[in-house]
Amino acid sequence: MTTTDTLTQADPARSGAKPMIELVGLTKRFPGTAEAAVDGLTLTVDEGEITVLVGPSGCGKTTSMELINRLIEPTSGRILIDGKDMTHTNPDELRRHIGYVIQETGLLPHRTIAQNVGTVPKLLGWDKARIAARVDELLEMVGMDPATYRGRYPKELSGGQRQRVGVARALAADPPVMLMDEPFGAIDPITRERLQNEFLRLQQQVRKTIIFVTHDIDEALKMGDRIAVLRNQSHIAQYDTPENLLTSPADDYVSDFIGTGASLKRLNLSRVRxxxxxxxxxxxxxxxxxxxxxxxxxxxxxxxxxxxxxxxxxxxxxxxxxxxxxxxxxxxxxxxxxxxxxxxxxxxxxxxxxxxxxxxxxxxxxxxxxxxxxxxxxxxxxxTVVRTVRDEYERFHLAQKLAQQPADGQAR
Incomplete structure (x- = not known):
């Protein structure tokens, strides 16, 4: 099993990276339950990366997300953001510095799009002119004409448009961290794909540190710089890059969760550019x-x-x-x-x-x-790409087999 500690120490890709989110032994036990909903979750997310939590329903993904955002309080463990222990700080103050996007967007129906996007900046005491400029900037960034949409209400938008507004609101105060809980889960497949692509384009510009929750392994492979495959109670089965998950699943649980067609799934790792x-x-x-x-x-x-x-x-x-x-x-x-x-x-x-x-x-x-x-x-x-991927996969596994063979003259 690939643990967070092992990965942090041994993975060359992480050397020199700055940790932005650190979860240390994070645990949640609800009263009257026999086992913890989240049991000792330890995870490090580097600055500017998207880490995806993926696993079956009920494994603790969303509970873990709510613990990070202090929507529910941990029983034990620590939450560090940019090196600062946020476990016992004012949760409202914490949330003002974390962008949060959920499946149904959570937009306030009685407030305009501009008012929804400007919610956190207003709480932070920004003046009206600064809020208005930020709202227009973000609506343009997510592909929505401010003149057309700033005065509308959520009920006047499509599901995809509401999701874009949800992302814009999460970015409003320029938080260093974003939490996204199945943000595209309730949208039709075509719109979902386009929103995924738009968000990846935005991420190239804003480079936020993101924890992204999904139950869909294909979405995880597409969106994540790193993926944590979770077992029950948010135990980490493997925390790795998408490439390593596909080529070297840690065990049968991870392999079964990824499913068949690994070569085709690797098309999610290659960008047109x-x-x-x-x-x-x-x-x-x-x-x-x-x-x-x-x-x-x-x-x-x-x-x-x-x-x-x-x-x-x-x-x-x-x-x-x-x-x-x-x-x-x-x-x-x-x-x-x-x-x-x-x-x-x-x-x-x-x-x-x-x-x-x-x-x-x-x-x-x-x-x-x-x-x-x-x-x-x-x-x-x-x-051509599929053939290249297949050849790389075969070379990788051949090298693994050779590395596992006893050296000449060694006892067999």
Missing amino acids: DIEMATDAPTASVSAPVAEVRAALLASSWTSLLLLDAAGRPARWVTSRDLARADQGAVLAEVGLPVEAIVEPHATLADALDELIASNVGCTVVVDGSGAYQGIVDLETIM
């Missing part, structure tokens, strides 16, 4: 003459061409047949098929594969944060 995208797809402006568009298509080996709007954003896929319709009077911007399979560079290859499967042209278009075209991910690109 880290692979070599195809950039030879033919493109043309949607306002270009049809003859120019046809020449670009014929000069390529592709059967479809990507039309881009004036801002360089993907608009339509067109074929020679579509261009023939345009010759006969059809509007170029209206022929062909809309571009629906789109990801940003921070998306995982698993996301790209999901989009590709649903694509009407057999590839996924990559765009930057403004929506401008960057490149293409096709099945061959993904298969």
Whole structure:
């Protein structure tokens, strides 16, 4: 079993890292229960990292989160934030310095979006102008136009929009630590995937130290820099990087929890930005003459061409047949098929594969944060990564077997 103490001392990736959250022997016993809900949890989370607590229902994930935030008081143990023992400080003061995001967002229904986001800054005594500026900054950061949304109420938003507001509220006072308890659990799969990607993009900017709770191993692999697989009572079965969990599960419990298809799950560890995208797809402006568009298509080996709007954003896929319709009077911007399979560079290859499967042209278009075209991910690109992952996995296990063999001349 990989313990926190062993990992902290032995893992080179952690050398020199600054601990931001330290849980030492954290225990919670509720009155009248035979066993502790959380029993001696010891865990270190480094500054700027996302640590995911994952495990079956009832194992103590959410209770552990509530202990860290002092929503419930620990029976014993210590909670250190940035080296300061917060176990017995004023819990309200502690919470003002920890962002908290829960599954149902917890937005106050009678308050506007601006008032919800500005809750903690107001408690901290910020002036109105500073709060308003921070609210607008955060709404823009989570992709919501302040002029459109600041005066609305939670009931006027979709589930995905409410979740974005919940994240913005958690970030409002710029806390060093964020706690996220199944934040995307009650959202439909498509919106959930997009919110995950948006949050990972935000994390690149804000670099918060985060403890993230989920019961979904695929979400854990995608979101976490490190993952703690929990047994009952929040006993740690393994605390490790996503790569190590997939290649070297500590025991059968961890292996069973991860499930089958480890190679495919590793697609959650590869980001689109880290692979070599195809950039030879033919493109043309949607306002270009049809003859120019046809020449670009014929000069390529592709059967479809990507039309881009004036801002360089993907608009339509067109074929020679579509261009023939345009010759006969059809509007170029209206022929062909809309571009629906789109990801940003921070998306995982698993996301790209999901989009590709649903694509009407057999590839996924990559765009930057403004929506401008960057490149293409096709099945061959993904298969190249899968083959590389498989070869690395086989080499790793071969090296493990060789290391376990007795040396020549040693007694067998």
